[in-house]
Amino acid sequence: MIRTRSQPLSSHTAALPPASPYFSVILCTYNRRALVLATLACLRRQTLPYELFEVVVVDNASSDGTFHALQAYLAADAFPRRQPGTFWRVRCLQETRNGLSYARRAGLQAATGQIAVFLDDDTFVDPTFLEKLMETYQRTGADAVSGRVDLRWEAPRPYWLSDDMLDLLGFFRPFATACLLPEEISLSSSSFSVSIAALQHAGGFTPFLGKRSKAPMNMEVSDLSQRLRRAGYTLWYNPAVVTIHRVSAPRLTQAFLLGRAYWRGRSEILASYTDLEAYPQSAQRSPATMLSTLWPELTTFLKLALLHRTLIWLARRSRNEHVQVALALAYSWGRFQQQFQLLQHVPALPDIPTILLVHGRDKEALFLYKALLRQGLHCSSAGTTIPLHWLWRHRSSHGQPIGIIHCYQPGAFQLTASQRRDLRFKLWLAHRLGLCIVSTDGGGWWHNVRNHRFTPQRVFERKVLLNSHLVLAYAQQPEQLYQEGKLRSRVHPLPHPALRGALAQPIERAEAYQQLGLSSTQGFIYLCLAYLHSEQELLHLIEAFTEMQSSLWEETQQTQLLLIGRPRDKHESLAILKRAALNPSLHLCMDLAEDDLPLALEASHALVMPHFDLQNAGISVIAMLFYSYERLVIAPRLPRLVGLLPDHASILYAPGNKTALARALHSAQHQCYHHSDQEHLSLDVDQSWQESVQRLLQLYRAVLKQWQKQPAR
Structure with missing residues (x-):
């Protein structure tokens, strides 16, 4: 929480230059009333014109009256000026969350300059500090600059305090001349500056690496330096930019230095x-x-x-x-x-959950995993298992859940009965340890193939969804998919990410025809992925296709129905083989499977999904894949598929109605489309999954906050 108080300078507000300042000097303080006022006095004497810099003072919930002393100091400095340009911009904020990183974040939110300059509250700066810092940026084009930090002894220096210990007191003088900082040297934590744009792009400060009242860590600037370098930014050092760091008598004791060394070791591991x-x-x-x-x-x-x-x-x-x-x-x-x-126990990272992605062989789960890592989240994956040591290390901390188990398409897990029991036990244990469980439900063949052999798969999926704190559904009508009130209240609809670029480099259509035994003169080709359907669904499609051919709708254009793979519930279907023998337009490729999907996609003009009227039927990822590659999708009007694709890319029909399916097959021959330039860019697999993960991150944070107050039972 940030609380801002305007200074009583209304008579001089109009004198502020309209342009933004070049520097935003951010001065964070905690219970150092006298010291921070002295630092402010140094900034008041800068030779750089006042219109080129501003000062933002952040009081980190001090208890010694620092904030009121700052208000009094600034009010006393607000008398009318006789000459223009003598007004300096300074604001004072309060940040109630303890921690230097939080205070610096608050200062950044209020900053309006291009470069953020961070100073400790027990430092002095040379009058030409900002002027020489500006010269350095203009001369080198650097993204971050750190200057020399000398020490001012406020008590006699102990005889045993050698020069190689001075870095524990803030001393920073790595080189005698200005130069690029090498990889092994970071910016000085006492006095450094960085482009605000670069700082935000690198992810800002990491709070649990920053100094706090009960944990004086001191690695946030070192961590920031490494992230800036990885992002391609340049870090410079200039000894002409001088800062003086005070060394008070309490710091010149062995106990203080031992504490600094101890926390340095802890900070490096963190x-x-x-x-x-x-x-x-x-x-x-x-x-x-x-x-x-x-x-x-x-x-x-x-x-x-x-x-x-x-x-x-x-x-x-x-x-x-x-x-x-x-x-x-x-x-x-x-x-x-x-x-x-x-x-x-892993550390609790504020607003950054730790994710364990549990998934089967779904390729789209790998896109989610990579996008989570690119988003900067701590994410790991162990297939369809949940390690017990992961549960223990990521249990809730002081009532705050920090770990999330994300079960992606639990119905697709290929598990034995004992493996299902083991996974359900670990999910129950996760509840007891205060972890949050998130599940993604995008539909699957086990919903439309109503064979008793797949009943345990459907039951397992339903139990996982019921025990989840949040269910992500790739459907625009989730209320029709889930009948249980408890489950429906936890469902959040999400648009399915696009998948253009997800498949291997597509082959030429002529080569696809040749490998599938098709003739290039066979006209419009319908494709059905038989391995995702039951025998009855495929027979229903064949009958509708035959009706379309024999009806008055059939025109001169030749058509072909291509079936890839075998029915999910029957390895050898004599009924389908008989119909293929009687209809030369029916082409069977039973030995092909999911790995041959690029070949089948390239050869087809439209995908057909011949589902019956089952509310849970439909596979959103398959429909989105074919749309991403400019193929028409003929799908039943079911909750998972309605609204998934734009109207120009899909034809919806009444599920289970053979005549309606035949009409849809006929209409597909006259419905051709191409992606617009904007549509083409939005369907890129990497960009689309990255945007989806950004929405997902907000949901992660919301569920952690919600179940901190009301854990699932």
């Missing part, structure tokens, strides 16, 4: 957790493998504690070397302790 490329592999490690990662850290700590410290004591080495070993011990212990905590 920063490694944010590596999205390594997360999927680390999330799937077995408990034994994860425990083995502790051994190197423990070995290092024991060597320092038992060997190095003993040898230094026996050799009567200097106090400085004793302190160095103590710092190394604190750093090593921090790494070990944080690694051990990660084995027990």
